[in-house]
Amino acid sequence: MSSVETAVRKNRYRLVPFMLALYVLAFLDRSNIGFAKDAYQLSTGLSDDVYALGAGIFFVLYAFLGVPANLIMHRWGAKKWIGTITVLWGLLSASMAFADTEAKFLLVRILLGAVEAGFFPGMIYLTSKWFPQESRAGVMGLFYMGAPLALTFGSPLSGALLEMHGFLGQPGWFWMFMVEGLMAVVAGLFTFIWLDDSPAKADFLTADEKQALLSRLKYDGEHSVTSNIGEAVRNPRIWHLALIYMMIQVAVYGLIFFLPTQVAALMGTKIGFLASVVAAIPWVAALFGTWYIPRLSDRLNERRHTAALTLLAAGIGIGISGLVPPLLAMIGLCVAAIGFIAVQPVFWTMPIRLLSGTALAAGIGFVNLFGAVGGFLAPIIRVHADELFNNKSAGLLTLAAVAVIGSFLIWGLKKMNPPRAVAAQS
Template sequence: MVPQPLAKSSESEPDAESRAVGKFLRRMLPILVLMLLVNQMDRTNVGFVQDELRADVGVSATAYGLGAGLFFIGYALFEVPSNMLMERFGARVWLTRIMITWGLVILAMCLIHNVTTFYILRFVLGVAEAGFFPGVLLYFTQWLPDSSRGRASAIFLGGSATAYIVTGPITGALLEMHGVAGIAGWRWMFALEGTFSILVGIVAGFFLVSRISEARWLTDEEKTALSAAVARDQEARSRAPKVSRFRLLIHPQVALLTAVFFAMALTGYAITFWLPSLVAEIGGLSPFQIGLLSAIPWICAVIAMYSMSHFTDRAPDRRPYLAVCLVLSAVGAFLATLGSPWFGLVAITLAAVGGKCAATLFWPMAQAGLDLKIAAAGLAVVNSLGNLGGFVSPTLFGYLKDTTGSTHGGLYALAVASVLAALGVGFMRRPSGPAAPAGEPAASEPAVATGEAR
């Protein structure tokens, strides 16, 4: 009797849907992560040329802070229209358009010649970048079933964390080109980083695929299975009741979450835009050395962030951990006003660690704490309004530095805001179900609305 070959078990061979998801993660995520890394570098690189802009263009600390913050006004105004246009044109056209456009704006920033052009280009940069981050998350909903989006979102957000680490050394190295061909180093920095953004955007146009049906690297069976899984999730979400944005603004939990996230954004963006100038107070450092030292707080923050996520996985109540992280951020901001610049760098590192860990804890808690019928729209409101902290904090820092000659007043304000946010955490709703791993969505649709908690 001839033995028959054993049939492959369903457990040993992934089904068509799993194979399709795996192919998407391998083919699409690397370019999306690179785009996000460049995105973060281009919106924050201005923090490394504050002194140069003051000396060459006459941009005061107040003007610098206002210009840095104007980015977020343009971003907030055009975020929703940009997402609507992406649904019409598809990710391949719209995401690459966004990236090429912001690259052109960064390239144009090498031509800044007065405060007005600085203001205009920072605002236009926000308009150009508007919709990129939520657009990618929307792209995930068009390609991935709910059960796979948490992993994709976590990998994608890793690009943001990496950007904080590499921006300093890369930007510092480009600033060392000062005097080459008689051109200032900050102009070289904007020109080269803008050009690189344009090139990455062009390359992305050849990799991104807008719709499942257009993917040549999927078999017909994989296309059918993946499309069916995504359609099931979209149908379930379409049955959710619609809630007006106005009603959400006065919803107690949404308002509380917005206030807490606003305080977190104050600290996060203040550190982002003012860290290089704080490091420069050490004295005797080259631009590249300032860039290297500016990466230290973010390296520590990323390590702490991932350690915290493992430590708090499945914790029944993350509120105490979030409150402790916010207090740590407040302590770091306060200590930065004491001692030498080297001691200030250590203190700012504590503030960055507290802020990044707080962001890791905040979004899963927010997702799990809101009623499902308002979760998606509610988190969009929290993200949109909370991110305005990115306008307030650099503007406030600049004004206080010009009027008092020091950034201590701004650091005191950050400490107070973080303490108030920690107190507010006690009023956040405790999730009723099991917690999701930190940094991953606790529900399906809210993942789309998860904000840029950087």
């Protein structure tokens, strides 16, 4: 086994579980309002429109702070940056327990989005600093398992915490927000101990492993399109990718924020522990898809067709979920969850393939900006489509159409397969 392969294996064992755990907490803290929706609205008097605005407003500052956040991380270092923002978003998420009015709800959601803005693009950028091009889809696939894990285990966890209604005189949603937020605070403090800024500073790698890996990463950078920020932002392929990512996120969050309610409606019950367990089924399916599809992409050395077909399947799945009986609808939701989550790690290899250096840090933030716009629009689009057509399936079909259009936009990309690896270095 070459020094590069040994270093990649060590990095995978040390970093991927850590990154995955942080993503579980981040995803849970941004999406847990979906589990609390009915009880929270009943306690606070929030209307459906205000709830949809609050679900989406998370992405307002989140969208515009992704680029500067990644540039700060590039200069400041991953350890300080990721550790600090994780502690802060945990505190803000816990403070949702006290957001008992419309104004507090909207304020906390927008601040939570501002703090979390640096996390996800920071993790994508971190991947490019530790793993060579040909192994990134598989690594990001493991990282992206954080989303279905958050919704698989977070679903019954959130449901169980909601069952604590009345404990110490507080509603169940109070305990859900408090406990899940404080979990992130603890993880943020651990970050300062566990995370290194780069392979050059990693004590767990030998000198030969560091040198071989850094040489391989340098080779990847030299074969990118540009390392200049201005050229990156003007590159039409980056804009094309940003538009695709926006459509992916419209479909993703249009499903996520309403899935517990949709599943409860299929079961003919209210959201509680049982409905939350059933709502976790699509995310269990997504775990397998997110593990397998990016690895298949690496093995085939192919990105574009894999991503397009995966997103197309997701659109079909979410579309049929609103048109068929409950059992078939659950199958459709499983297909949708697999597609929406598994397409993203394959997608992110594309901008990483094009850019390097500060341009990569900024480019990831730029593409993520469009994704944040999609996340903001998602619940609003779904609610307004339902109201416009006076049909509860209209929103789902709208999301499905967005996903299908996104899949054809991926097919419209020029060939973007990863370069073959250089000869192994010993």
